[in-house]
Amino acid sequence: MRGPGVLTYAKIKKIVADPANKITSLNDFLSFLKSSPLYHEYLRSFTLIFDSRSEEQEAVTPSFPRVVFHKDRLVLAVTGMPGTAAYNTLVMIEFDLAAQDFQFHRIEFPPELTDGDQARAVQVLPKPEDRPEGCSDCHGEKLRPRWATYAIWPGAYGGFDDLLFGDKEKAMFAGFVQQGLPTKRYQYFDFAGGRYFIETTDAAGAKTYRLNPVANFHLSEHLSWLNFKRILQELKRSEGFFAKYRPALAAALLDCDNFPEFLPDAWQERRLQVYDETKATGLVRQRERVEDFLTRGGADWTVAQFSGGSHDRDDLRAISRLRVVLELGGLSMDDWSLAGEPGVVAYDFSNGAHGITSLLYRELMHEVPIPAFQSLDYDEAVLIPAATLQAACQQLALAK
Numbered sequence: 001m002r003g004p005g006v007l008t009y010a011k012i013k014k015i016v017a018d019p020a021n022k023i024t025s026l027n028d029f030l031s032f033l034k035s036s037p038l039y040h041e042y043l044r045s046f047t048l049i050f051d052s053r054s055e056e057q058e059a060v061t062p063s064f065p066r067v068v069f070h071k072d073r074l075v076l077a078v079t080g081m082p083g084t085a086a087y088n089t090l091v092m093i094e095f096d097l098a099a100q101d102f103q104f105h106r107i108e109f110p111p112e113l114t115d116g117d118q119a120r121a122v123q124v125l126p127k128p129e130d131r132p133e134g135c136s137d138c139h140g141e142k143l144r145p146r147w148a149t150y151a152i153w154p155g156a157y158g159g160f161d162d163l164l165f166g167d168k169e170k171a172m173f174a175g176f177v178q179q180g181l182p183t184k185r186y187q188y189f190d191f192a193g194g195r196y197f198i199e200t201t202d203a204a205g206a207k208t209y210r211l212n213p214v215a216n217f218h219l220s221e222h223l224s225w226l227n228f229k230r231i232l233q234e235l236k237r238s239e240g241f242f243a244k245y246r247p248a249l250a251a252a253l254l255d256c257d258n259f260p261e262f263l264p265d266a267w268q269e270r271r272l273q274v275y276d277e278t279k280a281t282g283l284v285r286q287r288e289r290v291e292d293f294l295t296r297g298g299a300d301w302t303v304a305q306f307s308g309g310s311h312d313r314d315d316l317r318a319i320s321r322l323r324v325v326l327e328l329g330g331l332s333m334d335d336w337s338l339a340g341e342p343g344v345v346a347y348d349f350s351n352g353a354h355g356i357t358s359l360l361y362r363e364l365m366h367e368v369p370i371p372a373f374q375s376l377d378y379d380e381a382v383l384i385p386a387a388t389l390q391a392a393c394q395q396l397a398l399a400k
Helices: 009-017 026-035 135-139 167-180 215-237 241-254 265-298 313-328 352-365 386-399
Strands: 046-049 066-071 074-078 089-096 101-108 127-130 197-201 207-211
Touching: 009 026, 009 089, 009 101, 009 127, 026 089, 046 215, 066 215, 074 215, 089 215, 101 135, 101 215, 167 197, 167 207, 167 265, 215 241, 215 352, 241 313, 241 352, 241 386, 265 313
Parallel strands: none
Antiparallel strands: 046 066, 066 074, 074 089, 089 101, 101 127, 197 207
């Protein structure tokens, strides 16, 4: 999609460089977007990060959170604390349609002009930078966004299932509403009409806040779809993978009872090892994610008291079976996940294992010449009849 209302990094560079737009600061650029009939929608889908691991983390506090906003192929981020160097920085992750991967960019804007600066003799222009140095330290050699798995997003408001969870997070968010939100930076984003949060006042005049439970989930959905395109391109670039392993991959995605039949005898032991590895990794990552959530202000609970977002047996089996088929083809899914920290392998996906498997299934279903397979609907809300599923699995076994 490249219509006139779709922002790209190339368009942004032209917009800020055009003298007619009179953009001399990051706030000017945000003001341009807000007033633009073509681009104002980019300021409507966002999430707030009160504890950031980004390079701009020193400028991020609960009262002045980082804003991550997104639409189409762009994810952008700004900070909100005036007087900090990061206040003038716009960072972007763009999904490149041609390469089917993520590209990182940054634009450093000059400080905003004050009334006394209007006569500044020399205009300081914004400085765009492609793939800023150090991005791979956190985002991997195969650059991709970092965003935790549904439904726990450590460091974000609404970090558990898009809810303000516990008195500590509620108090921090109230501090943002009272201190940060009235400042200029946040006024460009669409908080109006209860779109992001709802404020209520009791009989005694005390205010409480409730988030509209969509912001973090929407970012997960958006990033998951873009990341899936990256993964699919990687698979397609591997010569002969789909042609050779399509039945085995389909059997893994359908969770066929006869899945072991699709593997060579020498791989049966490895199949069991991969399940054990995936289970161990998943449990460790889950505990680390809960600890991270709680440590960064999620709640005054212990890990033992918190049970949100646990891996289930079906997820572990789905991921482990995918891993085995990929290993058969000489591939790895170690850099598929958006979750995790630098140097940590994760098999978590922003919309769960069912998300990544259903997307792969839809890609395959029209290519596997088996009527029972093509007739299935993988939608999580639809239960595939057992007889239909088994028929598809048996036909796959005959085709392998």
